[in-house]
Amino acid sequence: MAEPLRFPLEADPSGAPVLPHNVEAEAALLGALMIDNRLVEDVQLKLRPDHFHEPAHGRIYESILKLAERNMIANPVTLRPMFEGDQALKDLGGPAYLAQLTGSGAALIGARDFAAQIYDLALLRALIGVGREMVEKAVDTSESVDPKGQIEAAEVALYRVAEEGGEQGSVKSFGQATRMAVEAAEKALNSGGHVSGVTTGLDSVNAKMGGLHNSDLLILAGRPGMGKTSLATNMAYNAARRLVRDQEDGIPPEKSIGAAVAFFSLEMSADQLATRILAEQSGISSENLRMGKISQADFRNLARAAQDLEHLPLYIDDTPGLTIAALRTRARRLKRQRGIGLIIVDYLQLLTGSAKAAGENRVQEISEISRGLKTLAKELAVPVMALSQLSRQVESREDKRPQLSDLRESGSIEQDADIVLFVFREEYYVAAREPKKPVDGDDAKVWEQHDQWSRDMERVFGTCELLVAKQRHGATGRVRLKFEAKITKFSDLAEDNYSSIPGVDD
Incomplete structure (x- = not known):
């Protein structure tokens, strides 16, 4: 022409x-x-x-x-x-x-x-x-x-x-769609870990989901104290670090299972998130880092970790009170300027919708936000992970494992999401119900109750369940992970990978 x-x-x-x-x-x-x-x-x-x-x-x-x-x-x-x-x-x-x-x-x-x-x-x-x-x-x-x-x-x-002025519409011939599917399969084959999307850095999670897929909206939900932000931060670091490693090995970005990451933190400041990542990589408690309770050797480890992370393609936007429109604008800019391949939003309920939606009611506003995040994922062809709070009704049940109905304020979150993940740490609830510590002279029942509690704590200590409650691309199920609360680090649990969630059909 x-x-x-x-x-x-x-x-x-x-x-x-x-x-x-x-x-x-x-x-x-x-x-x-x-x-x-x-x-x-x-x-x-x-x-x-x-x-x-x-x-x-x-x-x-x-x-x-x-x-x-x-x-x-x-x-x-x-x-x-x-x-x-x-x-x-x-x-x-x-x-x-x-x-x-x-x-x-x-x-x-x-x-x-x-x-x-x-x-x-x-x-x-x-x-x-x-x-x-x-x-x-x-x-x-x-x-x-x-x-x-x-x-x-x-x-x-x-x-x-x-x-x-871009390509009009998203109409693709079946031949084009087929080639894209074959390229995704080739990427999964070459990754060595059967990952076709962006890696989470956790082999057991990758095995269950195949990584984080382009154009998907993922919801990572849990009650306060479960470790949502920690898990999201771990995944962000793992994806960014894998991209750097692949580039050092001569693998082009489009063939890498790593990705540059945009982390929109509406709850925590950029330095607080950086402290978490430094704690994870240096092995020093984030609390000790904040309070300066570290030795010279610890400080050397910290400086070494900071130097390694200096050029990590992880971009943190900690602007408070973002609207969904402003977030989309900033994400597009980062995609254009930095080539980001993964977006994380912490957390969904802290975003605001348009003035019109806000004037109607909160449910409609959340619906607009979840639709906006899904549209953003498709528009930029990257996975978007949004953290979400759960309603308090979880606490009133004997079994505290979250369900899809616990997603707060709008059923549209469940509807718009391609994958819904719940973080559940039984240790949190077992620790909270610690009975009175027995002393000499207490009867056998008091000793027995505390012994039972100690056995329960030993069983769940340092472990976490990631519940895959919805997945368009595969089966639901449960992935058990190791969690080190001191340095807020999630890792694979050696004893097993995953099993079915009780009561949920795979």
Whole structure:
């Protein structure tokens, strides 16, 4: 196809700039479509009526599409009744103008080029519109000045124009889809650990889920104190570290099962998250790190770990009170600038929706947020993991293992998610019910109760269950992990990998 022409801004006699357009190309394309209706199939996926600069041309194009959808011939004769009362068309010559458009059969040869040119010029006009709005808002100081808000709004508007100029739609031939599936299978084969997505760094979790898959929304939920943030931080570090290691081995990013990570922390600050990762890698308690209770040897280990992590492709945004729109804008920017392959949000309930949704009710606002996160995952083709709180009804049950119905505030979270994971540490609940410590003189029952509690603690100490309660790509089940609370580190448990969740069909 010929290189689409680009028209510079000209000026009309009054001196005002004229928006880029080519009315002759619009007329030629309409004539070609009326001569050969089969051309409609080639242009309708990309070109819309509002892409035409001349409004009458846009209405003619829209009428041609309507007739084509009804399997009717679209020509000057069938279109004429639709424009009998159209004043703008009368100014161009009336219904006879439709016949004039078909006067040049040569337009058939360049119809696709004309369509591409009309489309490109429409993008330029949209870009000019965004620029004008940016300037008008920036110079208007009559209302409250919010430069950062204006920048985010401008980024959203520019991204819409950029999306418009990208590949249209997401229609793929079966051949394309098949090739993508084969490439994913090849990636899993070459990974050595049967991982087709981004690695979690935990072999037992990878074995259950195949890694974190592109375009998936994963919900990682649990009650406070279960270790949600710790597990998410571990996975973020493992994915980023694997990418670095693969690059050192000469493996290109698209073949790596690692990924650059964007971590949106709405609850903790960036330095608090960094402290957790440093604690995990140096083996020093995060509490001791914060309070400075470390030896010189510990400090050397800390400095060594910090040096190793200096160039880790893990980007932390700890801006509080983000809206879902602002988060999406920032994620797109990181994708463009840093090539991120995994997004983690800690946590979903701290995001806010649009003003409209917020004014309705919290359930609808959460629904908007979960839909927005799923859309973001598909749009950027990366896994998005959102942490979520659970309702208190978990605490009222004898079996504290979470269920899908425990997801807080909206059933849309369960509906929009491709995978739902629950973090459950029985140790947390067993430790909380410690009986009175027996002393000399206490009866046998007191000693027996404490002995039983000690045995229960020994059974669950340092372990955790990751419950896969929903998975579109495979079976549900349970993965048992080791958890070192001192350094907030999750790792594989040597004794087994995973088993079924009681009461859940695999």
